[in-house]
Amino acid sequence: MSYHVYILAGRKNGTLYVGVTNSLALRIAQHRAGTGSQFTKKYRVHMLVYAEEHEDVGEAIWREKAIKEWKRAWKIQLIESANPEWDDLFVMLNR
Numbered sequence: 369m370s371y372h373v374y375i376l377a378g379r380k381n382g383t384l385y386v387g388v389t390n391s392l393a394l395r396i397a398q399h400r401a402g403t404g405s406q407f408t409k410k411y412r413v414h415m416l417v418y419a420e421e422h423e424d425v426g427e428a429i430w431r432e433k434a435i436k437e438w439k440r441a442w443k444i445q446l447i448e449s450a451n452p453e454w455d456d457l458f459v460m461l462n463r
Contacts, residue, residue, distance in 0.1 A: 372427035375418040375447060378411060380454040384443055385413045388432040391459045416458040418447045
């Protein structure tokens with residue numbers, strides 16, 4: 369089984385949310401439906417802008433916690449290193 373650490377954004381350079389899941393497409397669909405978390409529902413943070421895959425759940429959880437502690441600028445650098453245009457990657461998951 370694989371696990372994903374992901375970052376959602378409300379818009380480019382907008383509010384960010386970091387999470388971890390074992391079913392990325394399902395989890396993002398939940399966020400978009402307003403059932404993923406109260407934070408993403410309240411602040412309309414639904415755009416998948418970054419994701420990375422891990423084979424070990426402990427490693428994925430550790431990585432999520434580490435990224436959550438990062439400065440905002442570091443999170444933005446991480447996003448832009450993989451997704452410079454801040455495209456919504458959820459569209460690619462559903463192809």
